[in-house]
Structure formats: structure tokens, C-alpha cells
Amino acid sequence: MLGPSALQGGSRSSGGGITPPDIHHTVHTLPPILSPVSLFILTHVEDIIDTGNTLCALVALVQGAGAASVRVCALLDKKARRRVPLQAEYTGFECPDEFIVGYGIDYAEKYRNLPYIGAVKDEFIKHS
Numbered sequence: 001m002l003g004p005s006a007l008q009g010g011s012r013s014s015g016g017g018i019t020p021p022d023i024h025h026t027v028h029t030l031p032p033i034l035s036p037v038s039l040f041i042l043t044h045v046e047d048i049i050d051t052g053n054t055l056c057a058l059v060a061l062v063q064g065a066g067a068a069s070v071r072v073c074a075l076l077d078k079k080a081r082r083r084v085p086l087q088a089e090y091t092g093f094e095c096p097d098e099f100i101v102g103y104g105i106d107y108a109e110k111y112r113n114l115p116y117i118g119a120v121k122d123e124f125i126k127h128s
């Protein structure tokens with residue numbers, strides 16, 4: 001059965017569109033918790049869905065492990081950035097295509113601790 005720490009480890013990728021998601025890292029950092037799984041129902045809670053790559057990989061992994069049902073819940077859904085067909089069952093708010101921070105979401109490892117959700121202004125975004 002999947003444990004909470006395993007799920008946290010499996011949910012990592014790039015959210016704010018700052019760096020590309022590292023799905024291989026995601027999969028390889030999962031501990032060997034997916035061996036004999038019989039039947040379980042999982043609701044995965046995520047802060048934000050961006051490209052959908054993270055959850056697409058995670059859902060496939062969990063389904064492949066024998067989940068009877070996998071449901072995705074996300075506070076924010078940045079649909080305009082989607083690269084794979086991922087549809088969350090439960091979402092809080094549709095999010096514009098901006099750099100979002102706060103409530104655990106960072107921009108270059110900053111502003112995670114803001115007690116509200118904000119968008120980083122263009123003049124603060126590093127263009128490389």
C-alpha cells in the first residue's frame with residue numbers, strides 16, 4: 001500500500017514552469033512500495049496542476065500498481081499550460097498562466113510561506 005511519504009516523494013516536478021519536470025526522478029525516488037498491491041482507492045491531493053506531467057506519471061504508476069480508483073484533487077488548475085490530458089476530479093480554482101506563489105508554491109524557492117496565493121509580477125521574473 002502506498003504510504004503518505006511515498007506519495008509526497010512521487011509528487012515532485014516543476015510547478016511554476018521554472019524548470020522542466022523530472023519524471024524519471026519522480027519515479028525512481030519512489031521506494032519499493034508498489035509491490036504486491038491488491039486493491040486500494042487513492043485520492044491524491046496536489047497544490048497545483050501545471051503541465052500535468054507529474055500527475056499523469058503518478059496516476060499511471062499507481063494504476064499500474066493495481067489501484068481500483070485514483071482521483072486527483074488540486075487547489076489550483078493551470079489548464080492553459082497542460083501538455084498531457086490530465087483531468088482532476090476535484091479542483092479549487094482555475095488558475096491563469098502566471099507564476100503563482102504562496103500556500104507552499106514557490107517561485108525559484110521563494111514565497112512558499114505566503115499565507116495567500118499571489119502572482120509574481122513580470123518585472124520580478126528573471127528572463128534567461
Ligand SMILES: O=P(O)(O)OC[C@H]1O[C@H](OP(=O)(O)OP(=O)(O)O)[C@H](O)[C@@H]1O
Binds near residue numbers: 011
Ligand atoms: O503539472 P506539472 O507541470 O507536472 O507541475 C505540477 C507540480 O509542480 C509543483 O511542484 P514543484 O516541482 O514546483 O515542486 P515543489 O512543490 O517542491 O516546488 C506542484 O507541486 C506539482 O507537483
